[in-house]
Amino acid sequence: MSGADEFGEIARLFRPLTRGDAGAFDLLDDAAVIPQRAGHDLVVTKDAIVEGVHFPVGEKPDLIGRKLLRVNLSDLAAKAAEPFACFLAVAWPAGFEVRDRERFALGLHADLETFGLALLGGDTVSTPGPFTASLTALGWVPQGRMIRRSGARPGDxxxxxxxxxxxxxxxxxxxxxxxxxxxxxxxxxxxxxxxxxxxxxxxxxxxxxxxxxxxxxxxxxxxxxxxxxxxxxxxxxxxxxxxxxxxxxxxxxxxxxxxxxxxxxxxxxxxxxxxxxxxxxxxxxxxxxxxxxxxxxxxxxxxxxxxxxxxxxxx
Ligand SMILES: Nc1ncnc2c1ncn2[C@@H]1O[C@H](COP(=O)(O)OP(=O)(O)OP(=O)(O)O)[C@@H](O)[C@H]1O
Ligand SMILES: Cc1ncc(C[n+]2csc(CCOP(=O)(O)O)c2C)c(N)n1
Ligand SMILES: [Mg+2]
Ligand SMILES: [Mg+2]
Ligand SMILES: [Mg+2]
The missing domain is CATH 3.90.650.10 (PurM-like C-terminal domain)
Structure with a gap:
């Protein structure tokens, strides 16, 4: 993909997913900014998915985007965090046509709307291997209140x-x-x-x-x-x-x-x-x-x- 195409496509496919969040700078900068939320901690989690390992070969691209977000939100849910934003890295395989890329973005967009969070940045690359993507999800909890794996006590x-x-x-x-x-x-x-x-x-x-x-x-x-x-x-x-x-x-x-x-x-x-x-x-x-x-x-x-x-x- 030429540079012009790559950045044009990021703007077309992914800018709508920022849902107008100012910290995303319209996906035009080197990085995003997350303002602090007083009295809260930012909980951060990341899960990746690979075609043939996490979803069947030939899965519909919109379903891939939705599952990627949902598995990450599941970790936020377990930590009792309120979803706030996410970052996406995606590696398009050969043969994943523009229509497939659009459908992936549309599926992800639909679930970002459903769960009320914004895409703040990411990376787009190509791969000679299978479809691979990873998402970093961020959510807020009241300071010091993330539910840990480590708090179980005898008698619970x-x-x-x-x-x-x-x-x-x-x-x-x-x-x-x-x-x-x-x-x-x-x-x-x-x-x-x-x-x-x-x-x-x-x-x-x-x-x-x-x-x-x-x-x-x-x-x-x-x-x-x-x-x-x-x-x-x-x-x-x-x-x-x-x-x-x-x-x-x-x-x-x-x-x-x-x-x-x-x-x-x-x-x-x-x-x-x-x-x-x-x-x-x-x-x-x-x-x-x-x-x-x-x-x-x-x-x-x-x-x-x-x-x-x-x-x-x-x-
Ligand atoms: N490549 C890695 N680099 C840094 N930390 C990692 C890496 N892989 C896993 N971890 C860390 O290991 C811990 C357990 O990760 P794991 O992925 O098993 O948790 P999970 O997301 O709850 O499970 P699953 O991946 O099955 O959804 C987490 O703290 C995670 O951040
Ligand atoms: C096609 C296909 N084959 C097998 C599975 C089962 N599976 C793969 S990874 C995983 C654990 C969670 O992922 P991770 O620990 O990698 O984050 C599970 C249960 C699947 N989902 N799709
Ligand atoms: Mg994990
Ligand atoms: Mg987990
Ligand atoms: Mg997980």
Whole structure:
């Protein structure tokens, strides 16, 4: 792409996504400026996605843009942060035509509007490899109030929002390995819903929290390690959608199937710890408890199980 084309395209595709934020300088400067917000900390998170690793080859470009934003907002949600802005780096692969680039930008724009944040800057490059993009998301929390992974205390209960397992079954559905009547599982895989609605509740009551991206077991293990406590997870309590419950009934080894649902990831729900005295909030399920000790103990089908890795890993 010639220089003129590259910068013309940045202006055409991405300037609308700044949504008029003055700190973006219309995407014409070397950098952006973020004014401080009194009494607040800026929470910063970054996740990348790669074609064939995070979404199927041939996925619609608008869905890629939306998923990229949503997985990052999920981390802000778990930290009880209020989304404020983001930065985008995108590497266009060969064959990703101008129409595809426009659709990627339109998808991202639609969700920036939905979640009320602005694009303040980024970088646009080309790649001989697969589509790759990364987004840095920024959000505000009252000073010192980001919910950490490290605050779980013995006696706390472990709770998870929504349902677990639709992400991994949705990928099975998209790749044709299971039937998905009505397409709900595939929809949940393609359109994670960042749980920004939980902000007040987490700020008020959670001692620790994380979003479920790698897999419930792995993400709970992160909380146990960071907090220096032991966590006991009971997969028989796993909250399941109708589709996941139907799938589970058909599995020959229920314990192994539960471990799969709790290790597959792509759920983008929030798992948190709350003191035992706090009433279980609506929409949350108690899946375990915190004790003194270290690491994770997992039960399924009424007996202890070896959870293995418990989540997705790249290396
Ligand atoms: N390349 C890297 N450079 C610096 N820090 C990194 C890098 N990769 C990961 N981290 C840091 O490691 C920690 C864990 O990152 P991780 O990506 O596993 O968290 P996550 O975003 O919650 O999970 P997921 O990536 O599955 O959505 C975070 O503090 C993250 O900033
Ligand atoms: C095509 C395809 N194959 C597999 C998966 C599953 N997957 C890939 S990375 C990841 C963890 C979160 O990402 P990260 O830790 O890299 O931020 C998960 C659950 C997928 N989403 N799409
Ligand atoms: Mg990450
Ligand atoms: Mg993440
Ligand atoms: Mg996370």
């Amino acid at each position: 209960l472990v709770m998870v929002s929504g349902n677990i397992g639709d992400g991994v079954l949705g990928l099975d559905a998209v790749q044709g390995r299971i039937v998905d009547r009505g397409g709900q599982l595939a929809f949940r895989y393609r359109f994670p819903e960042p749980r920004l609605d939980l902000r007040d509740l987490l700020r008020k009551s959670a001692t620790a929290s994380a979003d479920v991206s790698d897999g419930l077991i792995a993400d709970v293990r992160h909380i146990a390690l960071a907090s220096g406590v032991q966590i006991h997870l009971d997969l028989d309590q796993l909250p399941l959608s109708r589709g996941a419950a139907t799938w589970l009934e058909q599995q020959p080894d229920i314990a192994a199937a539960l471990v799969r649902l709790a290790s597959g990831g792509d759920d983008y729900e929030v798992v948190c710890t709350l003191p035992r005295g706090v009433r279980r909030p609506p929409g949350f399920t108690i899946v375990g408890e915190v004790t003194e000790g270290e690491g994770l103990e997992v039960r399924a089908a009424g007996r202890p199980v070896d959870p293995g890795q418990g989540g997705w890993t790249h290396v």
